Amino acid sequence: MYSCLDIKTMNKLIFIFLLSIAPWFVFGQSKLVRDSSELIQLSGVAISESDMNPLPYTTVYDRSIRKGVISDYYGFFSTVVLPGDTLLFSSFGYKTSTYIVPDTLKDNRYSVIHMLQRDTVDLPAVTVYPWPSREDFARAFVEMEPYDDAIRRAQRELSGESLAFVAAKLENDASLAYGYATNQRYTKLYTNGQLPANNLLNPYSWAKLIQDWKAGKLSKQ
Numbered sequence: 727m728y729s730c731l732d733i734k735t736m737n738k739l740i741f742i743f744l745l746s747i748a749p750w751f752v753f754g755q756s757k758l759v760r761d762s763s764e765l766i767q768l769s770g771v772a773i774s775e776s777d778m779n780p781l782p783y784t785t786v787y788d789r790s791i792r793k794g795v796i797s798d799y800y801g802f803f804s805t806v807v808l809p810g811d812t813l814l815f816s817s818f819g820y821k822t823s824t825y826i827v828p829d830t831l832k833d834n835r836y837s838v839i840h841m842l843q844r845d846t847v848d849l850p851a852v853t854v855y856p857w858p859s860r861e862d863f864a865r866a867f868v869e870m871e872p873y874d875d876a877i878r879r880a881q882r883e884l885s886g887e888s889l890a891f892v893a894a895k896l897e898n899d900a901s902l903a904y905g906y907a908t909n910q911r912y913t914k915l916y917t918n919g920q921l922p923a924n925n926l927l928n929p930y931s932w933a934k935l936i937q938d939w940k941a942g943k944l945s946k947q
Contacts (some may be wrong), residue, residue, distance in 0.1 A: 770838035
């Protein structure tokens with residue numbers, strides 16, 4: 727527990743401390759008001775030095791106040807600065823550059839066009855091989871078919887047997903489905919009011935069946 731004397735002494739010390747920092751606080755407030763009157767609306771465009779194209783999403787960082795903005799898709803940006811502030815412009819693939827706001831400006835608005843240099847990074851040459859080792863390359867070189875070129879592969883894939891094999895696995899497309907539906911509709915209109923046609927009693931169908939049987943087509947299927 728503090729005594730009454732100690733509490734009074736502590737209050738005096740706090741009062742003296744507040745009196746000592748009061749002038750500095752008033753000076754800081756007046757300086758802030760003075761700086762606020764010198765604010766500048768800085769607007770501009772970040773472009774590439776090589777082709778003069780705008781650089782979208784460029785970072786504009788004010789190192790003096792530790793705040794920044796990002797330009798839009800067309801490289802345009804706008805920020806509030808003070809005279810003498812240092813701005814850092816950075817964009818992917820370009821070197822970071824600085825810009826110091828002039829301290830001799832008379833107007834509270836200022837426009838700039840800032841150019842950035844492309845940052846070229848030289849990487850070592852890399853050769854990519856389709857084989858993981860020399861032994862695999864030697865084996866593939868010995869076993870390769872030198873006459874199996876692209877033209878021969880295309881002819882083999884476009885042969886009648888290959889196309890028939892692929893067609894047998896595919897479903898009917900739109901044209902075949904439309905033709906089948908049209909034939910069914912025509913058959914229905916043709917046999918309207920009577921029994922539908924039955925190929926079991928069709929002599930032409932029986933003749934074609936016997937002809938295919940003698941020719942051996944049924945055995946191949």
